[in-house]
Every structure is written in C-alpha cells, then in structure tokens.
Amino acid sequence: MSHGNMNLTLKIWRQNSGKEPGQLVTYPVKDISPDMSFLEMFDVLNEQLVSKNENPIVFDHDCREGICGMCSMVINGRAHGPKTGITTCQLHMRSFKDGDTIVVEPWRAQAFPVIKDLTVDRSAFERIQAKGGFVSVNTGTAQDANCLPIPKDDADASFNAAACIGCGACVATCKNASAMLFVAAKVSQFALLPQGRVEATARVKNMVAQMDAEGFGSCTNTGACEVECPKGISLENIARMNREFLVANCKD
Amino acid sequence: MSKLDSKIPDGSLEQKWTKYKSSVALVNPSNKRNLEIIVVGSGLAGSSAAASLAELGYKVKVFCYQDSARRAHSIAAQGGINAAKNYQNDGDSVYRLFYDTVKGGDYRAREANVYRLAEVSNSIIDQCVAQGVPLAREYGGMLSNRSFGGTQVQRTFYAAGQTGQQLLLGAYSALNRQIGLGTVDMFPRHEMLEVVKIDDKARGIIARDMVTGKLERHFGHAVLLCTGGYGNVFYLSTNAMGCNATAAWKAHKKGAFFGNPCFTQIHPTCIPVSGDHQSKLTLMSESLRNDGRIWVPKKQGDTRKGNEIPEEERDYYLERRYPAFGNLVPRDVASRAAKERCDEGYGVGASKMAVFLDFKAAIERFGKTQAKKLSIENPTPQQLKEFGKQVVEEKYGNLFAMYEQITGENPYEVPMRIYPAVHYTMGGLWVDYNLMTTVQGLYCLGEANFSDHGANRLGASALMQGLADGYFVIPYTIGAYLSKEIAVKPIPTSHEAFDAAEKEVQTRIDKLFAIKGGKSVDHFHKRLGKIMWDKCGMARNEKGLKEAILEIRQLRDEFWKDVRVTGKANEMNPELEKACRVADFLELGELMCMDALNRSESCGGHFRVESQTEEGEAKRDDDKFTYVSVWENKGNNEWDLHKEDLMFDVVHPSQRSYK
Numbered sequence: 069m070s071h072g073n074m075n076l077t078l079k080i081w082r083q084n085s086g087k088e089p090g091q092l093v094t095y096p097v098k099d100i101s102p103d104m105s106f107l108e109m110f111d112v113l114n115e116q117l118v119s120k121n122e123n124p125i126v127f128d129h130d131c132r133e134g135i136c137g138m139c140s141m142v143i144n145g146r147a148h149g150p151k152t153g154i155t156t157c158q159l160h161m162r163s164f165k166d167g168d169t170i171v172v173e174p175w176r177a178q179a180f181p182v183i184k185d186l187t188v189d190r191s192a193f194e195r196i197q198a199k200g201g202f203v204s205v206n207t208g209t210a211q212d213a214n215c216l217p218i219p220k221d222d223a224d225a226s227f228n229a230a231a232c233i234g235c236g237a238c239v240a241t242c243k244n245a246s247a248m249l250f251v252a253a254k255v256s257q258f259a260l261l262p263q264g265r266v267e268a269t270a271r272v273k274n275m276v277a278q279m280d281a282e283g284f285g286s287c288t289n290t291g292a293c294e295v296e297c298p299k300g301i302s303l304e305n306i307a308r309m310n311r312e313f314l315v316a317n318c319k320d
Numbered sequence: 321m322s323k324l325d326s327k328i329p330d331g332s333l334e335q336k337w338t339k340y341k342s343s344v345a346l347v348n349p350s351n352k353r354n355l356e357i358i359v360v361g362s363g364l365a366g367s368s369a370a371a372s373l374a375e376l377g378y379k380v381k382v383f384c385y386q387d388s389a390r391r392a393h394s395i396a397a398q399g400g401i402n403a404a405k406n407y408q409n410d411g412d413s414v415y416r417l418f419y420d421t422v423k424g425g426d427y428r429a430r431e432a433n434v435y436r437l438a439e440v441s442n443s444i445i446d447q448c449v450a451q452g453v454p455l456a457r458e459y460g461g462m463l464s465n466r467s468f469g470g471t472q473v474q475r476t477f478y479a480a481g482q483t484g485q486q487l488l489l490g491a492y493s494a495l496n497r498q499i500g501l502g503t504v505d506m507f508p509r510h511e512m513l514e515v516v517k518i519d520d521k522a523r524g525i526i527a528r529d530m531v532t533g534k535l536e537r538h539f540g541h542a543v544l545l546c547t548g549g550y551g552n553v554f555y556l557s558t559n560a561m562g563c564n565a566t567a568a569w570k571a572h573k574k575g576a577f578f579g580n581p582c583f584t585q586i587h588p589t590c591i592p593v594s595g596d597h598q599s600k601l602t603l604m605s606e607s608l609r610n611d612g613r614i615w616v617p618k619k620q621g622d623t624r625k626g627n628e629i630p631e632e633e634r635d636y637y638l639e640r641r642y643p644a645f646g647n648l649v650p651r652d653v654a655s656r657a658a659k660e661r662c663d664e665g666y667g668v669g670a671s672k673m674a675v676f677l678d679f680k681a682a683i684e685r686f687g688k689t690q691a692k693k694l695s696i697e698n699p700t701p702q703q704l705k706e707f708g709k710q711v712v713e714e715k716y717g718n719l720f721a722m723y724e725q726i727t728g729e730n731p732y733e734v735p736m737r738i739y740p741a742v743h744y745t746m747g748g749l750w751v752d753y754n755l756m757t758t759v760q761g762l763y764c765l766g767e768a769n770f771s772d773h774g775a776n777r778l779g780a781s782a783l784m785q786g787l788a789d790g791y792f793v794i795p796y797t798i799g800a801y802l803s804k805e806i807a808v809k810p811i812p813t814s815h816e817a818f819d820a821a822e823k824e825v826q827t828r829i830d831k832l833f834a835i836k837g838g839k840s841v842d843h844f845h846k847r848l849g850k851i852m853w854d855k856c857g858m859a860r861n862e863k864g865l866k867e868a869i870l871e872i873r874q875l876r877d878e879f880w881k882d883v884r885v886t887g888k889a890n891e892m893n894p895e896l897e898k899a900c901r902v903a904d905f906l907e908l909g910e911l912m913c914m915d916a917l918n919r920s921e922s923c924g925g926h927f928r929v930e931s932q933t934e935e936g937e938a939k940r941d942d943d944k945f946t947y948v949s950v951w952e953n954k955g956n957n958e959w960d961l962h963k964e965d966l967m968f969d970v971v972h973p974s975q976r977s978y979k
C-alpha cells in the first residue's frame with residue numbers, strides 16, 4: 069500500500085495572523101495517490117514541512133466526511149473545489165491529474181477575517197443564530213410528539229433547509245460576500261414548521277438585522293451561492309426569507 | 321469497604337427514578353443565579369445539558385474545540401435515535417427498550433441506569449419535535465420509525481441519514497437561545513487541558529484559547545465533562561480528527577476513576593483503508609445490511625473482481641454461520657466474522673482486508689416487485705435491473721454516492737468493499753447514578769462516561785443516551801450536589817489551586833516544545849494505533865495484550881524523547897494540540913490493554929480468544945466477571961482496580977445466540 073504517482077504543484081495561501089499580510093507560497097508534492105482525499109494530500113505535505121522543521125499549513129477540518137462544516141478551502145477559485153455537492157474534505161485526488169497546479173486560498177469575506185493560513189473566523193454565523201435561530205421552548209414542557217401532525221412535504225422541506233452545515237461557502241463564493249443563503253436556510257427551517265411560526269416575525273427581523281450588522285454584503289441574486297453550496301441549499305429559501313421579511317415589516 | 325458508591329436509589333426498578341425526582345434536593349431560583357457551571361463539550365450531551373441548566377437559571381460556560389458548538393462529532397451520526405414510544409403498535413414499551421439495551425450490552429451495564437434511560441427516551445422525542453427538529457414523517461403527518469440491529473420492534477426515529485445533525489442542531493438552537501439571553505457564555509476554539517480541584521472538589525478548569533494560545537482559568541461550582549469518546553486512540557476510526565480523551569484523561573489523573581476502558585465497539589460496515597495516507601474511516605450506515613448480502617470468494621487469494629465471481633464460488637459466510645439472523649447479526653458478531661475470513665486469506669480488494677457487501681440480489685428482487693407494481697409483463701433483464709437500481713437509489717442513494725465519492729467505484733455495478741472500524745467507546749469515566757465521577761462536583765455525560773451500554777452498544781442508543789443525560793438527568797441530579805453548595809461564593813481564579821493547575825499545563829507544553837525530536841506527532845499516533853488495532857482490537861489474547869503493554873510503554877518513552885512539535889505555544893498551533901492529545905492516548909492505550917488483560921472472559925465487543933464457545937462465539941464468565949472494572953490512577957502509569965458488582969434483579973443474564 070504505497071503512495072501513488074501523481075506529482076503536483078500547490079500554491080497555498082500562507083498568512084501568519086490576521087494582522088500580517090499573506091501570500092501564496094509554492095510547494096511541490098510528489099507520489100500522491102488518486103485514492104487520497106484532498107486533505108490527506110495536505111497531511112502528506114504537512115508531514116514534509118514538519119520534517120524540514122517548517123510550520124505546517126493551518127486549515128480547519130474535523131469530521132472529514134462532509135457533515136461538520138469545518139473544512140473550508142477555495143481551490144482553484146472555487147469554494148470546496150471543482151466538484152459540486154461536496155465539501156473540501158470529500159474531494160479526492162482522482163479529480164486532479166498528474167502535473168496539475170492547484171491554488172488553495174481561504175474563504176475571503178470581510179465578515180470572515182483570516183486567523184491563520186487557510187483558517188478564518190466564522191463566528192459571525194454564531195451571532196446571527198443566537199438572535200433567533202431557535203424555537204423558545206424550555207426542556208420538559210413539550211407535549212407528545214405526535215399531537216402535532218405535520219405534512220410530510222413540510223417536514224421534508226424543513227429538513228432540506230436544515231441540511232445546511234454552516235460552512236460559509238456561500239459567503240466565500242458570493243461577489244458581495246452576502247450571507248443570504250445561510251440565513252435564509254436557517255429562517256426557512258423554522259418558518260416551514262408550525263412550531264416555528266409563533267416567533268416567525270421576530271426571528272426573521274432579528275436575524276437579518278444581525279446579518280447586516282456583521283458586515284455581510286447584500287444579495288444581488290447572482291445565484292452563485294446555490295451553485296457552490298455543498299448541501300444543495302436552494303435559492304427558494306432566499307425568496308422565502310424575503311417574503312417573511314416583508315410580511316414582518318408590514319406588521320410594524 | 322469499596323470506594324465506589326453507585327448511589328442507586330432504593331425501591332423497585334420502575335419506581336426508582338420517579339421517587340428520586342420527587343425527593344431530590346432542589347436549589348431555589350435565587351440561589352441558582354449565583355451558581356456557576358462549566359460544561360466542557362457541545363455535542364448532544366453538552367449542548368442539551370448547558371441549555372437545560374441555563375433555562376433553570378444557573379450561570380453556564382460552555383467550551384468546545386471546534387469553531388462552533390454545532391460541529392461536535394454528534395453531527396455525524398447517521399442512523400437514528402431510539403425511544404419507547406410504541407407509535408408502531410408493535411409491542412414496544414419502556415421495559416422492552418430497557419431489556420434490549422441490557423441484553424445488547426451483554427449484561428455488563430447497570431440495570432437502574434438503563435431503566436431510567438428507557439424511561440426518559442420518550443420525552444427526548446417530544447422535546448426535539450417541539451424545538452422544530454424535522455424528523456422523518458409519514459404522509460399522514462405522524463412520525464416515522466425504522467428498525468435497527470438487535471431489536472424486534474420499530475422504535476428508531478430518524479432524519480434521513482442525518483439524524484445526529486438534526487438532533488444536534490436542535491440542542492444547539494436551545495443553546496443559542498440561552499447565549500442570546502446572556503445566560504450561557506460560549507467558548508469555541510478552546511481546549512480544556514486540566515481540572516482544578518480545591519478541597520477535593522472540582523472547582524474549575526484550565527483551557528487553552530486555540531487562537532491565541534493563551535491559557536485561561538475558569539471557575540465553576542461544578543464541572544461537567546461531555547467530551548465524547550476516545551476511539552481515536554486507534555488512530556483510524558469513524559471519529560472526527562479532533563476527538564480526544566484529554567479532558568477525561570486529565571480528570572482521571574485528578575482522581576476520577578475510569579470504567580471499562582477496554583470496551584470498544586467495532587462497526588462492521590465501514591469503507592476499508594485504501595493506503596498509508598488514510599487519516600480516518602467512514603461509516604456506511606448499518607441499514608445497508610437490511611438489503612445487502614455479505615460474502616467473500618470461496619477460494620483464498622481470489623483476485624477477480626466481485627462481479628466476475630460466479631454465484632457458486634461465493635461464500636455468504638454470515639448466512640452460512642447464522643441462519644436465523646443472517647446478515648443482521650449484531651455489530652460485534654458481524655465484525656469478528658469479517659476479520660476471521662480476511663485473516664484466513666479470503667479477503668478482497670488491493671489490501672485483502674475487506675469483504676463484499678453486495679446489492680445484486682436486492683436489485684433483482686426490487687426489480688421484480690417494481691415491474692409487478694407497474695404491471696409490466698415479461699420485463700427484460702435490462703428493465704428489471706433498471707427498476708431495481710431505482711429502488712435501491714431511493715433507499716440508499718446518498719450512501720451509494722458517498723461510497724463512489726470515496727472509492728471511485730460504482731456500487732450499483734460492482735459489490736461494495738467493507739471492513740470493520742473502531743466506532744464507539746462504551747468505556748469512559750465511571751459515574752454514579754447522579755452522573756458524578758469519583759471527584760465531588762465533577763460530572764461526566766454522554767459517550768465520555770461508561771454508564772449505559774455495558775460491553776456493546778445497540779444502534780441508535782448513543783444519541784438517546786447523550787440527550788437523556790443532558791436534557792433529563794443532569795438537571796435533576798446536579799441539584800443533589802449544588803443544593804449543598806449555595807453558600808460557596810465564586811472562588812477567584814487567583815487561588816493557588818488555579819496557579820498550580822495552570823503551571824502544570826504550562827510545564828507540559830514547554831516540555832513538548834523542548835524535546836525538538838526527529839519524528840512528527842502523527843508518526844507516534846499511527847504507531848500507537850497499529851499496536852492497539854492489532855493487539856487490543858477485534859480479538860485479544862493474553863500474549864498479545866502483554867506485548868502491547870510493553871510496546872506502548874516503549875513508544876511513550878520514545879515520544880517523550882523524540883517527538884517534534886513545530887511552531888510556538890502562543891499561536892494557533894494544531895501540531896501542539898495533537899501532541900497534547902497523543903500524549904494522553906499513549907497512557908490511556910496502556911490502561912485499555914490492562915483492562916482487556918484483566919477481563920479474561922469475552923463479552924459484547926470485548927473478545928478474548930481464550931474465552932469462546934466451540935463454534936467460535938464470545939463466551940461470558942458471569943461467575944467471575946459480572947462487574948464493572950473501575951481503575952484508579954495512582955500516578956506514574958500505575959493503577960488500582962476496583963470492582964462495582966453488577967446486580968441483575970430483573971433480567972436474567974443468558975448467553976446471546978443469533979444462530
């Protein structure tokens with residue numbers, strides 16, 4: 069079980085901290101197997117750097133199976149790389165060929181400042197959710213789960229919105245660095261269910277206000293976010309959120 | 321007199337929890353405001369506990385190492401969560417869920433805890449639905465259920481293949497609500513590296529800010545560890561890259577005893593290792609065994625592709641050995657059978673360490689039913705195959721896509737290759753009925769504790785346990801302790817105990833940097849993983865375990881002489897993070913082997929080669945081993961063994977049989 073035989077040139081964004089400028093640094097890697105994942109290729113490179121007593125490249129990752137939303141690389145100009153419907157950690161080297169040059173950069177957005185190398189600060193997403201991404205129900209106060217029948221289609225639609233992994237690829241992809249797709253997914257997940265209707269007005273207003281306060285850009289309907297979203301979160305959610313927002317403001 | 325008091329309430333099994341709840345001491349609301357609780361971990365256990373405690377009025381601080389609480393590894397759970405709702409009217413009950421769990425755990429769990437778990441399971445589903453968790457539903461609007469291994473009823477609730485994600489997002493939303501209300505302070509990208517004890521009580525932690533590298537002191541009247549499992553001691557597992565034992569291990573070294581460390585669950589259906597570069601393993605949901613057939617070639621060393629091997633040259637070894645359960649035997653049995661075949665030289669794929677999971681028969685069967693449904697008479701073989709594939713895609717499409725993404729092979733055309741992988745650790749910090757460890761005020765919830773699954777966990781029971789502990793157990797049981805702490809004013813973190821704990825951490829970090837050795841952290845981690853997998857994995861024996869203990873000791877010495885940690889302490893530094901974790905795994909690994917060596921019976925996921933039936937099945941030794949092994953750390957990698965005898969008042973241990 070040896071490594072494979074792909075040789076590649078990597079150009080990787082190195083930046084020591086948010087306060088210092090960064091630059092692309094070129095690294096050759098050899099003997100890469102097509103069966104490796106993209107992040108395993110990074111492991112190989114990092115082992116090389118350690119052996120040369122250099123600092124390995126810092127990047128976010130955890131589950132390595134496309135569900136935690138931690139990994140976040142812009143690969144050859146595309147968030148999560150050349151394939152659609154997957155995250156960076158799900159990308160495999162067989163999507164590249166021997167001799168390729170691959171450019172890897174962090175998410176770029178004003179609201180996601182770089183912490184180090186390819187790692188950015190996405191805490192803006194957290195603050196948006198703390199403003200309304202919930203149903204106000206204390207533990208222990210719930211009625212029997214089947215007392216509230218919910219049409220399957222509604223439950224499924226809510227599930228589809230809730231599939232968002234909070235990775236931020238939508239923001240990284242948008243030329244305005246708008247967070248609309250993410251916030252819309254969160255708003256929709258609740259808006260589609262009766263449990264979420266009770267606080268719907270306050271939710272959409274508060275979350276949108278926080279989104280604006282965090283310095284995300286505005287949405288100009290380019291639809292780029294939908295294309296790069298690894299979980300297929302659809303633009304319909306944005307339309308739904310806009311409706312919710314309009315109705316909420318009419319109520320004032 | 322034993323040092324262990326499990327504090328199981330008196331009374332009949334059915335009455336224990338009810339009585340406990342109505343008699344446990346309470347803390348009045350104005351006092352709650354003055355009591356601070358530290359929760360380490362934001363998975364199902366941590367998030368649910370933190371949110372519920374904050375709702376009650378306590379002041380809560382939550383820590384996790386990821387950049388968001390929502391990324392805890394609970395997010396990756398696929399299959400589902402059990403509850404005794406009996407919505408399917410198929411004869412389920414609290415008692416049955418309790419019984420299945422005790423039996424599934426091969427009679428090595430505490431009856432009272434498991435009964436309580438089954439009792440609160442229904443409230444979990446109610447709570448999640450009220451939060452807006454989009455669980456799967458039928459067309460009539462009611463919740464849907466599916467069946468899972470080791471049971472005869474349909475009691476598993478699910479959200480497609482993303483149940484853990486949806487449940488965690490529910491708990492996370494409850495947590496977010498409290499953060500917004502200012503009752504919870506959240507500390508993401510923080511790693512706990514030490515417990516602070518004052519007068520023998522847990523009073524806080526030392527955590528490292530993983531962005532700045534700064535060590536921080538945090539006080540709490542009580543500390544809850546909800547830090548997940550330690551499967552990564554094997555290097556390769558289905559756990560996330562960052563899953564670790566550090567929090568639990570530091571607590572262990574500060575006096576919290578460790579229960580059943582060797583009880584590990586090896587999941588039978590994972591995607592096999594493809595090379596030395598492998599960094600983690602991916603689970604393929606157990607549900608695939610409902611329709612897939614598992615086999616190996618009848619000929620050793622057969623190099624043909626799966627679909628080129630004719631039917632009569634295939635050995636469907638599970639169906640052959642276990643005619644009653646076939647491909648649906650419990651996880652431990654299926655895993656061992658795969659290993660046995662590969663060890664005998666029948667394995668497939670480049671590594672020869674894999675078996676086939678084949679959907680050909682299912683595609684044919686589904687094709688025929690579908691043709692009937694569509695009233696097509698005399699369908700062509702092509703049509704049948706197409707119809708069959710459509711049905712398979714509907715049921716398992718996302719899993720098939722995942723398999724193809726990882727392996728580059730199309731599982732609709734060639735059989736999948738699978739192999740067992742480390743998945744879950746039943747062992748963990750020993751806790752009493754209140755979920756308190758042997759350190760006063762230090763609690764342990766979720767996968768990190770040892771409590772409810774005995775020697776083997778049933779599918780869909782870990783999510784249930786994490787949420788039971790967090791939503792419905794700890795909010796009551798913590799009162800028993802905190803009601804006596806109301807007079808304690810917050811202790812300033814300038815206290816000498818904080819000084820000492822921080823110094824300990826600082827010294828350890830300095831020491832790691834000072835080694836300036838020649839080998840990377842991963843190098844040591846991989847070697848440890850190999851020792852553990854070969855000698856403390858699916859099959860264990862006395863000789864191998866003794867060797868493993870020596871090898872781990874040597875490796876540990878080598879680590880402390882030759883590890884290279886690059887970078888600095890006062891910056892974001894994943895190499896340092898890994899080094900701290902691997903240093904702990906190198907100690908825990910030894911304890912796991914000692915525990916496995918001591919337990920010379922086989923039970924559940926723990927298979928001692930010396931203790932098997934004539935047919936090669938696990939053989940328990942109830943006379944000698946009906947106890948929890950509870951290890952006390954004596955320092956210098958020495959341990960004392962304590963035993964918590966297990967009483968079975970209600971169920972009667974019998975030998976499991978799946979023939």
Ligand SMILES: Cc1cc2nc3c(=O)[nH]c(=O)nc-3n(C[C@H](O)[C@H](O)[C@H](O)COP(=O)(O)OP(=O)(O)OC[C@H]3O[C@@H](n4cnc5c(N)ncnc54)[C@H](O)[C@@H]3O)c2cc1C
Binds near residue numbers: 559
């Ligand atoms: C791939 C996979 C699929 C699974 N599928 C199922 C299933 O279908 N059904 C089921 O019931 N179970 C399943 N399980 C098991 C189940 O998911 C876990 O046992 C359970 O989610 C663990 O929850 P937890 O809250 O205890 O820990 P986790 O969710 O692992 O959370 C641990 C938390 O602790 C934090 N942490 C850890 N160490 C530190 C530290 N030192 N300092 C600070 N923070 C720390 C982490 O940041 C994280 O927030 C599955 C497990 C895996 C791996």
Ligand code: SF4
Binds near residue numbers: 232249250253296297
């Ligand atoms: S909407 Fe899609 S791209 Fe944006 S955070 Fe969610 S999963 Fe990521």
Ligand code: FES
Binds near residue numbers: 130132139157158
């Ligand atoms: S590492 Fe979790 S989604 Fe990529």
